[in-house]
Each structure stands twice: as C-alpha cells, then as structure tokens.
Amino acid sequence: MTALTDDTLPITPRAMRDEMIVFVLMALALAAVPWTGIYPFFVMQALCFALLACAFNLLIGYGGLLSFGHAMFLGTAGYCSAHALKVWGLPPELGIVVGVAAAAALAVVTGFISIRRQGIYFSMITLALSQLLYFIYLQTPFTHGEDGIQGIPQGHLFGFIDLSKPTTLYYVVLVGFLAGFLLIYRTINSPFGEVLKSIRENEQRAISLGYKTDHYKLLAYILSGTLAGFAGSLKVFVAQNASLTDVHWSMSGEIVLMTLVGGLGTVFGPVVGAFVIIAMQQYLAGFGQWVTVIQGVIFVACVLLFRRGVVGEIAHFFKRSL
C-alpha cells in the first residue's frame, strides 16, 4: 500500500523557512483584499472553508484518517453559535465560545466511537454519525428544521468592534483564520505531529514503539473537530444564517474535495483548494446541478491523475515541502 503523501521526512530548517515565507506572503495578500475591490463576502466565505479544510487535512493528511462527516462540526458549531447569538443574545465572543465548545464536545463523543475502526470503516462511521446528526437537527425545534436559523445579529466583538461593517468583519475573520492555521501548522510540526505521521505510515510499528496510537488519533480528531467548529462559528457571522445544508453529507464531500484539489497532507493545499472550489461554485452558480457533475469529474480526475493536488504538484516540482 502506498502512503497518501510523500513527505515523511522530518521538517528541515529550510522547509520551515520556505513555509514561513509563503505564510507571510499569503497573510499579506489576504490583508490587502479590501483594497483590491474583490467582493469581500466571497473571500470571507472562502477563508471559513479554508480553515475547515485545514482542520480536515490535519486528520487525513497527517493522521491518515479520512473523515467523511466533517460537516457535522461545521453545522453543530454554526447552530449553537447562531442560537447563542440570536436567542440568548450573547455577545459575539461568547457566541463563538459556545459554538466551539459544542463542536469540541461532539468531537469527543464521535471520536471515541469512530476511532475504534480504521481505514475505510472510519470513513463510513463518520459519514453515518453525521447523517445521524443531520436527522436530529432536522427534528429538533431549536434548529427550525428546513428554514434554519436566519437573521443572526452580528453585534460588537469585545463590545467595541462592529462586525456589521464588512471590512471590520473581514479582518476579524482573517485573524481567526490565520490563528487557526498557525495552530494547525504548529501541531503538525510538533512531536505530537511527528507521532501522528508515524501512525499514518505504519500504525503497528508506532504501537510497537510504545505509543498509545488510539490516544493520539483521538486527540487529533478532537483538535480537528474543534477547529472545524471554529470555522463554523466564524461562518455564522459571514452568512448570518445556519441551515441544514451545513450538516448535509454533500458538505462533507465538498470539504474532502477542497483538500484533495489543494493537496492532501500539504500545509497550504487546503487553502488553495477551498478558494478554487468556492470560486468555482460562485462562477458556475447558474448551471444548476451541473456543478455537482463538475465536482464529481474533479474528484475522479484528482484521484486518477492528480493525486498530489495543486500545492502538492508545485511542491514536488520544486522539490520543496509546502
């Protein structure tokens, strides 16, 4: 069996420097967006999905666990934040805390169940768990079923940052994204991340070296789910609604697609993938269901011809890790 990615070497100072340069360039480019006339809503949405895809990538790219249910964290955090903001009238920072805490709790419970099986079964279990949650959200009153929670107030972050101004909101979302990204980057280059990679490469050997691999996998799962929840909470402020589409299996599929397009197990791949897929949806919105067909074609093409993804191919070409 071949590994999912070909970076198995520990990170070198040179690779670290390359990655930091790219990170700074990315942060500067994103910070300049409000002056370029690009529709900020589009970039904010893409940033939320980029963080979501990065969180997903932590699990598949570094732990070798393909979750087909990551939409459940997006949707759960979204619903809980939306409810806290709209019904309880909490300020934005507490609304985010409520959403992230809910996603973390969900990750603890579902992680405990799903890491009992490996490989393909793990994917099927996460998919089934997210479908279970979908039906629960369809029936519980607080989610308002098919309508979703709408007209969510954006409020003032910490009492003085007005989130209803698009530019202000943009920078808040950007800071949230960069913080999440750096946390993931730190995790994958920590000793913890190295153990995760060893589990991805050869779990039996990791066990024989004395690592309690289940603990590592569960921790990675919880971290990934919590960060995905953070993305979901941020998205509430951007979209100002929380609906069933965020918990649906097709959303989980989109998260997988973004990461696959960008490059599984690459640091920047999920970000690129998220922008590509969100842009595609934006421009092809008039084509109706053909968007689904195109997504399917991209899946097939990526798996058969393009397994490294955009960033993975670039990194391979320059023989760098990105």
Added chain:
Amino acid sequence: MQALYAQLLVGLINGSFYALLSLGLAVIFGMLNIINFAHGALYMMGAFVAYFLLNNNWLSIGYWPALIIAPIIVGIFGMILERTLLQWLTGLDHLYGLLLTFGIALIVQGVFQNYFGSSGLPYAIPDELKGGMNLGFMFLPVYRGWVVVFSLVVCLATWFLIERTRLGAYLRAATENPTLVRAFGINVPRMITLTYGLGVGLAALAGVLSAPINQVRPLMGADLIIVVFAVVVIGGMGSIMGSIITGFALGVIEGLTKYFYPEASNTVVFVLMVLVLLVKPTGLTGRAA
C-alpha cells in the same frame, strides 16, 4: 395490530434493499478492496433503466423483462467503469477507492438530476402483482410480499454461488491471494471486472424492485447508501450470510421503531451502529479490519 404488521412489512422490504446492497458492497470489497460509494447511484440507475424501458415508445418493455435487462445494462455500465477507472487504483490506499466512487456517484446523480429534477416519477405495479391478499391477521399487498420473497431468493442464490460453487471458490481464493490464483491460470482481472458487474447488478435489481414502491428519483440512492454503510459497519463485511441477515434484521428493527417510536425511525440504524461499535468494535460477524 394491523399497523404493526404493516410497519413490519415495510421494514422487511427496506431490509431486502439493505441486504441486496450490502451484499453487493461486501462482494465488491472482497475482490476490489474498494468501498463502492457509487452503489446508491447505480441502484438509482437500475430504477431509471426500468422506467425508460417501460416509457420509451419504441420499446415499452414491461416489469418482468426489466427485472433481468436493467441489472444487465447497469452491470455492463459498472464493468465499463471498472475497466476504465477503478482498475487504476490497484495498489493505492483504500481511501482513494472511496473518493473515486464518490466522484462517480456525484456525476451520475448530477446528470440524472439535471434531466429529471428531484421529484419522483411513478412506475406502475405490474398487473400480475396488483391487489392484495387477506392473511387473516393483516392485508398483504401482493407486490410487497413478492419483493421480500424474491429478494430473499436472490440473496440466497448469491450466497450459494459464492460459498458452494466452483466459480465461487475461485472468487474466494482470489480474494485471499490473487497472485497465487493467477499462477494457477485463472484470469483474475476478468474475474474482478465480473465481480464488480455482479455487485452492481444486485444494486440495480434492488432499484427495479423498489421502483413501484418508492417512485423513481435521482436521489433515491443517495441517502440509502449511507444507511447501508451503517449496516455494513454493524454486520462487518467478512461473511455473505452475515450481510444478508444483518440487512433484513435492521430493516425489521427499523420497521418496529416506526411503529413504537416513529421519531427515531430515521436514526435507529445509526444509533444501533454506535451501540455495536461500543460493544464489539469489529462488527457482529466481521474480523478485525
């Protein structure tokens, strides 16, 4: 009591679809090491092929021939997929198989949705199976009884084919050790293609059977496949008989839930999956993955 029996029957019918689909998934997984995410889409194609056969003015082929023709057509489509796409996955991580077949499912479902929207198309019950029988304790619509009996027969025939015939012995041997079986002069790649065709054909057959009951919709297989995944996790994919029994049993449990606690009827299979994972992580009949 009437309502209870009626729900039990619905449960048995859903159970037959679970059994037919999880059986196909297990057979395909055994040979190809792929979890066929496209299974639900191919189930839907089976129903649509039957619909076209009936409603095309030139053909107007009825239910009985469709029961044979539709699985063959979809099976051939599946074999073409296997030859053109799936075969390139040999030697790669299992997860790529899931991703590739998920892509295929999106394509197939998207194309059908474009042309037929999301609403259901009616498919009439054939004349021979119209009406119902009074069994004393309940009224049994003939068609529904037929679906349960026929599915059970097909499941058992598949079990017999794989567990008791020479062809099945080759198949099981190739699952264990393809290289060795090839050394004995058996064309394993062709067998893999045929196996995929067989598994897909079973899904299409379930699609034709369900057409008169559930209507023909482009997304009819999308939600079903997730339930079938849960069934597969519960039953494990190690044994053919295990998939059949788990499929029917979960259908019945779902039917009972619809009667006693309807709010949970959508979720009961998933909840059971969680319980089974907590008690016996390898599934009821499965070996460690």
